Amino acid sequence: MASSTPSFPAEDLKTLLDCFYEWEQSKPDAPFLRQPYGNEWKTITWAEAGQEARRIAAALAGIGLKPGDHVGILSKNCYHWIIADLAIMMGGFVSAPFYPTLTAEQLQQVLELSHVKALFVGKLDDWPALRKGVAEELQLIAFPHYEGNSRVEEGLAWEGLLAAYDPLPGNPNRDIHDLFSILYTSGTTGVPKGVMLDFYAPSALMENERRHDSLKLFSGTEHRFFSYLPLCHIAERLIVEGAALLTGGSIAFAESINSFAKNLQDTQPTLFLGVPRIWTKFQMAILERMPQRTLNILLSIPIVNSLIRRKIRQGLGLDKARILLTGAAPMPDAVKDWYAHLGIHLQEVYGMTETCGGATLMPRDRIRRGTVGKPLPNVEVGVVPESGEITIRLPWMMKGYYNEPEKTAEILHDGLIFTGDQGELDEEGYLRITGRISDTFKSSKGKFIVPGPIEWSFAKNNYVEQVCVAGPGIPQPLALVVLSDIGREAGMEKLRQSLQETLDHINSQLPNYEQLKAVVVMNTPWSVENGLLTPTMKIKRNELNRRFEHLFHEWYNREEQLVWVG
Numbered sequence: 365m366a367s368s369t370p371s372f373p374a375e376d377l378k379t380l381l382d383c384f385y386e387w388e389q390s391k392p393d394a395p396f397l398r399q400p401y402g403n404e405w406k407t408i409t410w411a412e413a414g415q416e417a418r419r420i421a422a423a424l425a426g427i428g429l430k431p432g433d434h435v436g437i438l439s440k441n442c443y444h445w446i447i448a449d450l451a452i453m454m455g456g457f458v459s460a461p462f463y464p465t466l467t468a469e470q471l472q473q474v475l476e477l478s479h480v481k482a483l484f485v486g487k488l489d490d491w492p493a494l495r496k497g498v499a500e501e502l503q504l505i506a507f508p509h510y511e512g513n514s515r516v517e518e519g520l521a522w523e524g525l526l527a528a529y530d531p532l533p534g535n536p537n538r539d540i541h542d543l544f545s546i547l548y549t550s551g552t553t554g555v556p557k558g559v560m561l562d563f564y565a566p567s568a569l570m571e572n573e574r575r576h577d578s579l580k581l582f583s584g585t586e587h588r589f590f591s592y593l594p595l596c597h598i599a600e601r602l603i604v605e606g607a608a609l610l611t612g613g614s615i616a617f618a619e620s621i622n623s624f625a626k627n628l629q630d631t632q633p634t635l636f637l638g639v640p641r642i643w644t645k646f647q648m649a650i651l652e653r654m655p656q657r658t659l660n661i662l663l664s665i666p667i668v669n670s671l672i673r674r675k676i677r678q679g680l681g682l683d684k685a686r687i688l689l690t691g692a693a694p695m696p697d698a699v700k701d702w703y704a705h706l707g708i709h710l711q712e713v714y715g716m717t718e719t720c721g722g723a724t725l726m727p728r729d730r731i732r733r734g735t736v737g738k739p740l741p742n743v744e745v746g747v748v749p750e751s752g753e754i755t756i757r758l759p760w761m762m763k764g765y766y767n768e769p770e771k772t773a774e775i776l777h778d779g780l781i782f783t784g785d786q787g788e789l790d791e792e793g794y795l796r797i798t799g800r801i802s803d804t805f806k807s808s809k810g811k812f813i814v815p816g817p818i819e820w821s822f823a824k825n826n827y828v829e830q831v832c833v834a835g836p837g838i839p840q841p842l843a844l845v846v847l848s849d850i851g852r853e854a855g856m857e858k859l860r861q862s863l864q865e866t867l868d869h870i871n872s873q874l875p876n877y878e879q880l881k882a883v884v885v886m887n888t889p890w891s892v893e894n895g896l897l898t899p900t901m902k903i904k905r906n907e908l909n910r911r912f913e914h915l916f917h918e919w920y921n922r923e924e925q926l927v928w929v930g
Contacts (some may be wrong), residue, residue, distance in 0.1 A: 371759040374540045377567040381453050383609040385535045388414045388509070391612065397443040400627050401511070405616075407493070408443055413450065418531030420451035420522070424482065426529055427503060427520070428879050431456030434546065436477050438471070439486025440464045441591045441617050444507040444522065446605060446906055448484045450509040452537045453544070460546045460558070461596035463899035464488055465892045468497030474548050474556055475499070478766065487513045512620060534835040540564045546600055546766050547717050550898035558766035559598075565672040565720040565760040566602060570610050572759075576741045578725055579711075581635070583687055587613025590633040592624065597900055598721040599692055605635050628681035635687040641901050642694045643710065644829065646680055647702060651826055659839075663705065673707040682708075689713055691721075692900055694797055694816065696823030697733050704731075712736045714795065718781055720760040724795050735794040745795055753801060786814070803905055805836040811877035813841050815884050815905070818870065818878065825866045827851030827859055832903050833880070834912070837919045840881035843867075844908065846889045881920050887930035 389397070392411035399406045408416075424435065435457045439445050445461075452459045462471060462476040464487070469493055472705075474485070486507035488494060491514035498504070504519025538544075544563045548556040573581050581587075589608050593600040608615045616631040618624045638646070651659070662672045677683045690700075691713035700710050714736035715723040724745065726737030739745045744757040757780050764772035775782050788796045799814040806812055815833035822831045822845065829848035835841040851859060863883050871879040890896035896904050896911075919927050 372568050372571050374564065377540055377564065377571055379538055379540060379563045379567055380544075380606065380609050381450075381535070381537050383570075384410075384414070384450060385537075387609075387612040394612070395614045396608075397446055398631070399443040400600065400617065400623065400630070402619075403888070404413065405630070406443070408447075413447060415531050416526065417447050417450035417454055419526050419529050420447060421455035421536070422529040422532045423505075423520075423525035424455045424457060426449065427482070429455070429457060429481055432458065432543070433481045433549075434458045434460050436475065436478065436480035436483040437461040437486075437596070438464060438483060439488065439507060440513075441593075441595050442487050442510060443599075443615075443617065444484075444486055445595050448486075448505075448507075449605070451809040453538060454532060456536070456538065456542075458543045458546060460548075461601075462548065463550070463594055463596055465594075465899045466494070466497075468494055470497070470556075472499075474558075477556070478546055478548070480556055484634060485516045485519065486510070488516070490514055491516050508773045511620075536814070538563050539569060543763070546602075547596065547601070549717055550900045550902060557768060557771055559717040560763040560764055560766050561720055565762070566606050567919070568722050568760045569602065569722050570606060572722075572742055573610070578613060578686060578740055580728070581607055581611060582686070585683075586634055586635060587611040588631060588632045588633045588684070589613055589635055590618070590626075590628055591615050592618035593637065593639065593692075594899060597692070598715075598717045599637060602721045603635070603689065603713075607635065625681065630681075632681060632684040635689070636682055637689040637691065637713075637776055639692045639901055640690055640699065641693075643690055643695070643699055643703065644823075644848075647699065648826065648829070648850055650676060650679075651850060656826070675687075676706055677708065686709070690824065691715070693902055694736075696820040698820075701733070714797070716781070716783060718762045718783075719756055719758055720762070720809045722760065723756050723758060732790075732792075732794045735790070735796045737795065738793045745789065745793075746780075747787055747789055748782075751801065752788070752798065754783045754787045754795070754797075755780040756783060757781070765881045778830070805834075805876035807835065807838050807841065807877065808837055809877055812838065813878055815841070818843070818874065818880070821870045821873070822866060825862060827854060827862050828866070830903065830910050832890075832905060834905070834909055835881075835916050836909065837913070838881075838916050840877075840879060842919055843880050843883045844886055844912070845883055846886050847928040850851060860926055867925060882922065882925050882927050883930060884919050884927045887928075 388410045393409050396410045396413050397408040435452045437448055450490045460480050461472055482503040484505045486634040487510045506516040506519050507522050509515055540563050542563050544561050546558040546560055548558050589604045591604045618627045621712050662668050688710050690710045703710055711728055713725055715721045723743055724737045724739050746755045784801050786799045799816040803815050804812050818833045819831045822828045827843050830846035832844045834844055867883050
């Protein structure tokens with residue numbers, strides 16, 4: 365297997381620990397981590413974080429772990445998560461973080477695949493349920509209790525370890541080619557795969573930003589980050605934790621769903637990353653308070669326009685944000701256009717865990733609709749002519765999938781990552797995502813249906829929150845939809861009219877074989893809990909097909925084009 369030539373000599377790179385030690389020394393008393401407890405915030409300085417991490421690192425060695433051993437983290441975001449991650453790095457171990465929303469069965473699967481020797485257990489909604497997926501013999505280390513979450517009273521207590529062990533001396537560092545972390549994919553199409561990233565990968569990506577300033581990460585004098593997306597996801601790990609270590613910024617956390625808005629307001633981040641569903645939720649919340657027609661009228665009045673825009677940004681807690689990002693899933697143009705109308709210009713980031721999260725970025729001053737931006741410096745993006753599959757070559761490539769050489773060889777060969785996404789490159793190098801190879805299905809007419817672009821067309825309808833185009837084995841596809849809060853509160857006549865207009869508009873843009881036979885309104889939202897969303901909020905298309913395929917023919921044969929389930 366060939367590999368790409370690194371763009372940066374290893375000796376020129378700083379590890380994440382290098383960055384941490386620099387800030388710890390240069391501004392020991394400055395805030396690094398901010399944890400909300402109700403109306404109060406606890407602040408942990410760089411010096412305090414360093415001492416706590418060194419003690420936990422010493423404790424990991426003290427309980428018998430050897431350098432290179434894998435250590436798991438199972439927790440919602442909190443300051444102990446970051447300290448645990450630093451301790452794992454300092455101690456010479458490899459982190460394997462897991463989604464806190466996994467089921468016991470899913471957790472058991474990734475614990476067995478990852479070969480962890482110890483597991484940090486922290487903020488969780490239902491630890492007793494998850495405990496069933498954890499082997500009795502696995503060493504547990506419990507974070508201090510967070511109110512409103514499950515109590516973990518097994519294993520070793522964090523505070524007890526802090527009291528029992530002296531800090532590791534000095535600034536223990538890692539070789540740039542050591543294994544940094546094993547990040548498990550969300551398992552959209554099957555068994556999660558463990559992406560192995562060495563310390564070189566995040567360091568090279570950070571050095572790329574340092575040299576080329578693509579994201580303008582270093583602009584301004586303040587750097588505040590708000591952590592709420594799972595830290596076990598590559599985007600949050602790099603754009604929040606990694607960026608804070610790179611810039612010397614502070615990280616504030618969301619305490620709970622109920623306190624999210626207040627915590628965001630209190631933080632006033634200078635960078636904010638939202639997955640498309642978060643931006644859609646923000647949009648719906650704004651429109652609940654101010655209907656679109658009223659908003660349009662106010663924005664059309666020059667003297668009021670700037671005031672309304674400012675009030676909306678302030679209301680979201682994003683008035684100080686210099687960088688506003690979206691990623692992890694395709695963002696429909698309609699949503700980006702809606703925000704642009706408010707003066708909020710979202711930059712799309714495209715990448716994969718296998719590319720350490722970074723491949724393309726939308727230039728902030730040259731936004732092009734329908735695309736995910738242009739390749740970052742030192743990134744080559746190509747498209748396979750026969751299949752339309754997107755390929756990527758870059759310096760911060762994964763080392764492979766843990767213990768799965770066959771699956772590694774399927775995606776990584778000749779120095780290229782074969783992404784599984786389909787796309788097009790325009791004459792200026794902008795990348796357009798047109799679908800995903802694994803999502804494409806064949807109708808009973810023998811025609812291939814690409815769901816992505818059809819689904820994205822629903823974004824203009826504020827009554828629809830979730831959509832999945834399905835229907836393998838029937839003549840025409842169906843659109844399964846879940847209504848938004850606004851949609852559920854709308855009157856039936858207005859809702860039917862809106863859905864019918866959307867359906868007619870979409871079908872008018874499609875060739876006959878792709879036209880939707882019906883919109884099927886589901887009676888239950890899709891969630892992580894009911895197994896229809898991955899922990900990263902991606903729809904589990906295969907699972908939706910499995911659960912409802914026995915009804916596809918019945919829905920298809922109905923005369924009406926709008927079908928209500930239940």
